[in-house]
Structures are given as C-alpha cells and as structure tokens.
Amino acid sequence: MSNDSIVLELFGRVQKLEEKVRFLEGKLESQEYVQEEDNEEPVKQTLVTRANSRDYVADRLQQENPQFSIRKANREEGSGLVLTDEQGEKLILKYYYSKSFLEFPSGWHTVDISDIENDIFDIYTFAVSYQEEYFVFFYTRDELKSFVSRKRLNSSTKYYFYFHIENGKIVEVRDDEYNVSKYYDRWDLPSQLV
Known part of the structure; x- marks a missing residue:
C-alpha cells in the first residue's frame, strides 16, 4: 500500500468520525443528563432551546x-x-x-x-x-x-x-x-x- 492510499483512507475515516461527532453533539444539545441525589441513574432532562x-x-x-x-x-x-x-x-x-x-x-x-x-x-x-x-x-x-x-x-x-x-x-x-x-x-x- 502506498503512502497516498494510506493517507486517503485515513482522511476518509477522519471525515466519517467528524460526521458522527457532529451528529452526537446535535443530539446532546437537545438533551441534558442530570444526576438525581437519591438516584444512581442519570435522568434525562430536555434543554430548553x-x-x-x-x-x-x-x-x-x-x-x-x-x-x-x-x-x-x-x-x-x-x-x-x-x-x-x-x-x-x-x-x-x-x-x-x-x-x-x-x-x-x-x-x-x-x-x-x-x-x-x-x-x-x-x-x-x-x-x-x-x-x-x-x-x-x-x-x-x-x-x-x-x-x-x-x-x-x-x-x-x-x-x-x-x-x-x-x-x-x-x-x-x-x-x-x-x-x-x-x-x-x-x-x-x-x-x-x-
């Protein structure tokens, strides 16, 4: 495998990861998880946007x-x-x-x-x-x-x-x-x- 093909493959992977991160960040903008004092599980709370x-x-x-x-x-x-x-x-x-x-x-x-x-x-x-x-x-x-x-x-x-x-x-x-x-x-x- 030549360096050019390795670089292109890595570039493609980075682009896919960036898309996934943007998608996940968008999901997190509309939701916030808070820890209830008497509850071990985080509770999903909707952010007001x-x-x-x-x-x-x-x-x-x-x-x-x-x-x-x-x-x-x-x-x-x-x-x-x-x-x-x-x-x-x-x-x-x-x-x-x-x-x-x-x-x-x-x-x-x-x-x-x-x-x-x-x-x-x-x-x-x-x-x-x-x-x-x-x-x-x-x-x-x-x-x-x-x-x-x-x-x-x-x-x-x-x-x-x-x-x-x-x-x-x-x-x-x-x-x-x-x-x-x-x-x-x-x-x-x-x-x-x-």
Whole structure:
C-alpha cells in the first residue's frame, strides 16, 4: 500500500468520525443528563432551546387556530413560522426567543428596525422560557410599530425589549415601564387577522 492510499483512507475515516461527532453533539444539545441525589441513574432532562420553544408555540397556535396549517419558515421568510389558512392566505410570524435567568420570568429581545419596517411579517412573537414554561407575547405589525414609537432606537438600528412577569404585573421595562398584558397569551390572534 502506498503512502497516498494510506493517507486517503485515513482522511476518509477522519471525515466519517467528524460526521458522527457532529451528529452526537446535535443530539446532546437537545438533551441534558442530570444526576438525581437519591438516584444512581442519570435522568434525562430536555434543554430548553429556541427550536423547542418555537415548536411549543407552533403546537399551541395549531390548537387555538385549527383552520391553519403551520410550518417553520425558511430564512427568506424570517425563520419563524408560516401559517396558511384553508383559502391559502398566509400569515408570516417573526419569532424572538429569550431565556430567563432571574427568579421570575423575564426576557431580553433585540429587534432590528428593518424587521419592523418591511412588510413581510404579519405577527411578531416574543417568547420567554422560565423553568421549562413559556411566556409568549404577540404583536401585529401595526401594534409593534406603534409600540416602538415610544421606545428609543439604540445602536442606530436596534430596539431592545425586556419583558417581566412578576407580582401580577406583565410589563416591558427596557426604556420605560409599559403594561403589555394585552399582548400576552394572544393565541387566537391569527384567527382574528383573517
């Protein structure tokens, strides 16, 4: 066997191993194993990711709006969700996700002004995960445009949102404190728009 054929064979093996490692890393990203104190066996615990939260929102929207078929949007459609009703009318949902790291549900979101100024998105969804639960806010395009008119544009092209749910208050507090309870849990919004 010549050196060239040995090198090619080893290169092929390395490539196969790299593919297997990428596959296994992807599986581990969606699962975490934790050791229970009183249990010798590790217990599988699902990590909360953007993909998990988007799947939850899609499932919940489907339950509340059965006349729509729902699929994940591609990059050109904003990587959120596309809802299509029985007549073929589409609603494109822009999706923002954040994890809460405080003792109560709170989420930080960054929205580029170009996402608001274009006419692609019909619904803007802000999801906050906290202790394996989701807290979801829905805005129509016009509602979000009106809402950001009271906010400061930072970094010349970004609006920042900081949602809090604490002590019975549902607020957005990045620039000033605004009551946002009317945008919270609006699962039937797609049905209202068509």
